[in-house]
């Protein structure tokens with residue numbers, strides 16, 4: 001008990017925290033309990049003032065739609081998209097009233113009584129469940145410290161509220177071991193931060209402004225269907241939608257072109273396209289120099305060079321005007337983009353040249369053999385993507401994600 005005092009962990013606090021998490025785990029949205037029957041439904045009032053409304057969210061890890069819950073006499077009777085949210089929720093979100101009152105919904109903790117996989121459980125009370133969890137947490141902290149607690153969260157129905165609540169709760173206990181990256185979004189996490197400076201960049205409102213939309217291993221007509229309207233609007237405005245996917249999926253059915261690909265070979269296609277883009281100079285050099293990490297220098301150990309090791313943002317670049325190494329955000333510089341602009345004896349390389357080094361072996365013939373996409377299609381796709389602008393790649397769970405080297 002003494003050891004735990006330092007973590008300011010009180011039983012009441014713990015129970016409160018776990019109670020909230022437990023509640024959230026069971027409640028995909030705002031909910032109440034009660035018995036549904038035809039008589040109740042017949043008595044539902046018609047006057048809007050008889051209802052209470054609550055703002056909530058759909059916890060699904062697709063669009064995190066903002067929902068409004070309509071409640072009458074402590075009973076959830078209707079879910080609708082919040083009026084001021086920029087997309088409409090889907091039927092899955094609206095049907096949460098049915099989830100909440102479904103007879104098969106788990107509403108009580110179950111304790112496993114058999115071996116794993118045997119399917120033997122017995123119902124226990126919430127108090128019993130919370131006591132057991134509390135005991136386990138206290139034991140782990142006492143025996144191993146907070147590092148003994150591992151928080152692993154992510155996709156599916158566990159995202160928009162519960163992940164962060166769980167993390168906050170364990171941080172309150174004094175911290176826990178967390179995983180690096182993510183089980184489901186490693187490629188996006190790895191690419192978004194260096195490109196845009198943050199992991200989450202909501203681009204849904206810019207879709208309609210695109211003129212070339214490459215849905216790469218992604219099926220937004222289904223998986224982002226609440227704002228598929230933005231894709232449809234882009235298409236109406238003259239945008240071309242191209243789908244790269246092994247399956248002729250729902251988006252492919254609405255797209256201007258479907259490019260089938262051998263599953264798991266998307267990275268070969270991406271490298272082949274990068275090779276063409278670099279060799280034909282189809283990139284926006286001023287933009288890359290001014291706004292991206294393509295100009296950062298890496299050493300022979302592939303480590304990014306920094307002016308100050310304690311300052312993570314102090315990346316060094318080679319200024320082609322002063323012929324010196326300077327911080328990337330210095331005023332009045334023109335950073336080298338490719339190694340050809342570095343001094344001949346430079347021990348460093350630019351990120352852009354490192355990317356090209358990876359792409360260079362991926363000749364058209366090699367990419368075509370790997371992906372089963374004809375060479376002329378690869379060339380045309382790359383040319384269309386780089387000339388029909390503004391263009392965007394819609395890539396989420398597939399393609400580079402959950403793929404070796406993705």
Ligand code: SF4
Nearest residue numbers: 058062065089090093
């Ligand atoms: S699109 Fe549907 S399932 Fe996804 S968050 Fe919105 S309402 Fe929920």
